[in-house]
Amino acid sequence: MKRLTATTALICALALPAGAADLKEMTDEERALFRAEVRAYLFENPEVIMQAVDILREREAAAQEQADVSLVTENADAIFNDGFSFVGGNPEGDITLVEFLDYRCGYCKRAHSEVAELLESDGNIRWIVKELPILGEASVLASRFAVAVKQVSGGESYMAVHDALMSFNGDITMPTLRRLGSTFGLDMDAIEARMQSDEVTAEIARTRELASALQITGTPTFVMEDELLRGYLPLDQMRLIVEDKRG
Structure with a gap:
């Protein structure tokens, strides 16, 4: 669930035009419209999903590497x-x-x-x-x-x-x-x-x-x-x- 949430957030960031309003600030109607636009965007650009997953993996790997460096230092x-x-x-x-x-x-x-x-x-x-x-x-x-x-x-x-x-x-x-x-x-x-x-x-x-x-x-x-x-x-x-x- 954590990975799915993070991937979804990345997809929205990739799909959301620069300067667009925060989802929390949208009305129910605006939010529904935005979701429909994201869905249509992903159908037209399915590679965005894999791009988001790759970015998430890179971020997780970098975080794990930094955490491991700290573990080595603490237990040197x-x-x-x-x-x-x-x-x-x-x-x-x-x-x-x-x-x-x-x-x-x-x-x-x-x-x-x-x-x-x-x-x-x-x-x-x-x-x-x-x-x-x-x-x-x-x-x-x-x-x-x-x-x-x-x-x-x-x-x-x-x-x-x-x-x-x-x-x-x-x-x-x-x-x-x-x-x-x-x-x-x-x-x-x-x-x-x-x-x-x-x-x-x-x-x-x-x-x-x-x-x-x-x-x-x-x-x-x-x-x-x-x-x-x-x-x-x-x-x-x-x-x-x-x-x-x-x-």
Whole structure:
């Protein structure tokens, strides 16, 4: 209803001649005549409807973009310096790319190799990973495992597990994770114990709170500098955004 009302208002603005009286100031007779004229105008110029819809979409997109900039500014410390999220790429890079992801998300898997290529080919991007399991218990299990690996074994082991989980297309179960951990020579007794710890729970909970504050409802979601980028982005588009940020 809100979109319909806004579109109708835009159509009237496009159809109403400059200097015409406000609808509220018209008599019932004048208002009826005006409505008949608008109806006739739209039948003669149906493209006006699409023009109004396009204008409305542009305005809504601009408003959302500005709102997202404000959200990033208000939550900058939690986004860029939370003290626990994995930091990769070039930690001293001039551009920071933050990625909220879920290991069972198809678009996250699709973006994985492209983000890796961006980091390798550019060499000057700081990359922060935010574990945001939103696709069920298997997603939560995978994230608890990854976070536990990071806390117990460090960033290098975390990155190896992260890459493996992003490439894995089967069911994520504890036996699967045990086999994966053994492949990398990890101390699975310590990691399994840590998976159930308050430390892991707190890290994932804080990322969920941040995602809620940023109004993130899906993965992948990226933050690049001051811009919130919702959804999958192909490599070429990411490179253009990086170039734009560098000015």
